[in-house]
Amino acid sequence: MKRIIGIVSVLLILTVIFFQSPNIYASKLSEVNTEFDDATEELEDIKNQQAALKVEMQNMNKKIQETVQQIIDNETAINEKDKEIAQLKVEIDEIQKRIEKRDEILKKRIHAIQANGGKIGYLEALLGSQSFNDFISRANLVTTIIQADKNILDEKMEDYESLENKNKQVEKERQELVSLQSVLEQKKKNLEYKKEQKNKILDQLEIEADEQEEYVMDLEEQQQLLAEQKVAIEKAKGKENSNDTVTNSKESSGKSSTNVSSSGDFINPSAGVVTSEFGPRWGSMHDGIDVAAGEGTPIYAAASGVVSRSYYSNSYGNVIFITHSVNGKTYQTVYAHLSSRAVSTGQVVQQGQYIGGMGNTGNSSGTHLHFEIHEGEWNISKSNAVDPRRYINF
Numbered sequence: 124m125k126r127i128i129g130i131v132s133v134l135l136i137l138t139v140i141f142f143q144s145p146n147i148y149a150s151k152l153s154e155v156n157t158e159f160d161d162a163t164e165e166l167e168d169i170k171n172q173q174a175a176l177k178v179e180m181q182n183m184n185k186k187i188q189e190t191v192q193q194i195i196d197n198e199t200a201i202n203e204k205d206k207e208i209a210q211l212k213v214e215i216d217e218i219q220k221r222i223e224k225r226d227e228i229l230k231k232r233i234h235a236i237q238a239n240g241g242k243i244g245y246l247e248a249l250l251g252s253q254s255f256n257d258f259i260s261r262a263n264l265v266t267t268i269i270q271a272d273k274n275i276l277d278e279k280m281e282d283y284e285s286l287e288n289k290n291k292q293v294e295k296e297r298q299e300l301v302s303l304q305s306v307l308e309q310k311k312k313n314l315e316y317k318k319e320q321k322n323k324i325l326d327q328l329e330i331e332a333d334e335q336e337e338y339v340m341d342l343e344e345q346q347q348l349l350a351e352q353k354v355a356i357e358k359a360k361g362k363e364n365s366n367d368t369v370t371n372s373k374e375s376s377g378k379s380s381t382n383v384s385s386s387g388d389f390i391n392p393s394a395g396v397v398t399s400e401f402g403p404r405w406g407s408m409h410d411g412i413d414v415a416a417g418e419g420t421p422i423y424a425a426a427s428g429v430v431s432r433s434y435y436s437n438s439y440g441n442v443i444f445i446t447h448s449v450n451g452k453t454y455q456t457v458y459a460h461l462s463s464r465a466v467s468t469g470q471v472v473q474q475g476q477y478i479g480g481m482g483n484t485g486n487s488s489g490t491h492l493h494f495e496i497h498e499g500e501w502n503i504s505k506s507n508a509v510d511p512r513r514y515i516n517f
Contacts, residue, residue: 390474
């Protein structure tokens with residue numbers, strides 16, 4: 124915004140001092156060139172910020188993808204732990220059942236011994252010994268059987284305790300994985316939030332870049348127009364001072380309008396209906412008059428002069444700027460949104476000469492001629508624009 128205000132100020136000064144001092148004009152043109160260089164540098168800076176931010180976005184997307192993969196892997200690990208826990212529970216249940224079964228067998232054996240009054244079982248085996256050596260042998264056998272039963276129970280209990288401990292460990296590992304899953308999910312949310320914020324910044328930078336590019340283009344157009352207007356003004360002043368250029372403008376025109384009117388030194392540039400007047404419109408300033416007619420309706424030079432610029436503009440579309448020197452005063456007329464252009468930059472035109480056809484190019488919503496008159500040079504702020512009705516009866 125500061126740069127725009129600066130360039131507008133420069134252009135306003137240019138309009139006033141141009142004819143007073145060529146040296147000052149050159150100085151101010153240099154200022155415009157400096158503004159253009161600064162604006163171009165700022166645009167480059169914005170583009171560098173965009174490029175750096177896009178690299179950050181790529182890295183962030185990579186981190187998000189890695190985190191998502193970690194979440195998937197962690198979910199798989201949790202599922203594996205669930206399966207392991209389920210299998211351990213099955214094994215624990217099986218051991219528990221075998222322990223209970225073995226315990227039941229031992230209980231029945233003891234019960235049988237008690238029920239037979241010691242006649243059957245371990246005691247009977249001992250008492251039935253034929254000798255002392257036989258008794259020792261039978262005692263060792265009974266001890267071995269009892270110890271074997273005890274060992275079986277002990278082993279089962281050890282297995283049971285081992286599985287229980289393993290189950291607790293797996294449960295603990297699973298809980299750690301669940302906790303890690305929460306951390307990963309939060310990490311993913313944080314990364315996505317940062318990505319969203321970066322996207323907003325990137326969107327804003329894209330808007331700034333578009334605006335800056337438009338501003339640079341405006342400055343570039345201004346540079347070219349200032350340079351071309353300088354040549355055109357000198358040429359127009361020279362033609363006015365020549366007796367053979369101003370007196371017979373319509374007679375020398377290649378094609379003249381049969382449907383124009385004037386109130387002095389300017390004529391109506393086109394037939395048609397005025398659809399929008401000069402002045403405030405839709406919250407901004409409309410710096411000219413819009414005349415609507417059919418596509419290709421002839422457009423004529425409103426006064427004799429020199430074409431300061433004929434080109435295609437993003438806003439004006441096909442547009443022609445003509446510089447006039449009338450009674451020692453400089454004017455600039457603008458013919459915008461043309462379907463075609465029949466004159467080129469630097470060309471001398473006569474009042475009423477055909478210069479192009481009405482169209483709908485550039486920033487336009489329908490076929491029409493947008494016509495401007497500037498008392499002095501055209502500038503980006505259009506501070507010299509006046510109501511064309513001051514000079515022309517439409």
